[in-house]
Amino acid sequence: MEQALQRFEGQVQLVYYPFVLNPTSDVATQAALCAGEQGKFWEFHHMLYARQATWRLLSDPLPRLMEFANDLQLDTTALTRCVKSGRMRQLLEADKAYGRSLQVQSTPTLFINSQRVVGAQSEADLVRTIRRELARAQQQTQ
Amino acid sequence: MAKKSKARRRVAASQNRQSSATPQRWRQKMLIGMTLLVLAIALGVGIRYWQQSRIPPRLQGAIENHYTRGVAGAPVVVKEFSDYT
Numbered sequence: 001m002e003q004a005l006q007r008f009e010g011q012v013q014l015v016y017y018p019f020v021l022n023p024t025s026d027v028a029t030q031a032a033l034c035a036g037e038q039g040k041f042w043e044f045h046h047m048l049y050a051r052q053a054t055w056r057l058l059s060d061p062l063p064r065l066m067e068f069a070n071d072l073q074l075d076t077t078a079l080t081r082c083v084k085s086g087r088m089r090q091l092l093e094a095d096k097a098y099g100r101s102l103q104v105q106s107t108p109t110l111f112i113n114s115q116r117v118v119g120a121q122s123e124a125d126l127v128r129t130i131r132r133e134l135a136r137a138q139q140q141t142q
Numbered sequence: 143m144a145k146k147s148k149a150r151r152r153v154a155a156s157q158n159r160q161s162s163a164t165p166q167r168w169r170q171k172m173l174i175g176m177t178l179l180v181l182a183i184a185l186g187v188g189i190r191y192w193q194q195s196r197i198p199p200r201l202q203g204a205i206e207n208h209y210t211r212g213v214a215g216a217p218v219v220v221k222e223f224s225d226y227t
Binding site: 001005008009010011012013014015016017018019020021022024025028029032036041042045048049052056091095098099101102103104107108109110111112113114130133134137138141 | 193194198200201204205207208209210211212213214215216217218219220221222223224225226227
């Protein structure tokens with residue numbers, strides 16, 4: 001998605017909806033949203049994917065996630081407090097409900113305008129779908 | 143002798159009736175089964191179509207209070223539902 005976004009700069013907007021599937025991911029997602037409060041959501045988001053192998057099988061990933069936060073120079077005390085307060089959970093539940101209303105059953109699921117794309121896609125496939133949607137949008141404006 | 147053959151004929155006729163009635167009953171059951179199957183499939187497809195038709199309106203909006211990248215109001219909006227694990 002990253003490369004596709006760069007390729008269509010100015011023509012595509014990506015909106016991220018967490019669709020949490022297990023308790024470990026729940027903690028990680030809350031941590032990402034809490035990192036967002038400190039202005040580093042995307043940095044934390046990318047780090048979670050890049051270092052996935054080091055935390056995704058842990059029953060309590062929070063200490064490891066705090067190491068990531070430290071690497072990003074986040075206030076880990078505030079971040080821990082934020083995650084433990086559970087105040088991001090409501091957002092996660094709302095997004096999950098929204099996903100369910102769109103019949104999202106697995107991740108990743110993308111909606112490129114109204115085209116549903118389920119499962120990991122190659123960059124070429126994503127580019128093709130985005131091009132098609134751009135052409136359709138152009139036709140509608142003409 | 144005549145009595146015996148009459149009785150045999152009756153038995154044979156009843157057997158004939160039975161044997162022709164059995165496939166007919168099966169055919170009837172098959173027809174009912176197939177009709178129910180077709181109705182169930184049609185109902186499933188109908189429900190799926192109805193659910194799908196409700197998706198595009200739900201895709202409008204719901205962007206506020208979410209992390210986004212790229213420009214707002216872009217012609218293509220990609221909504222990504224994902225899980226970190």
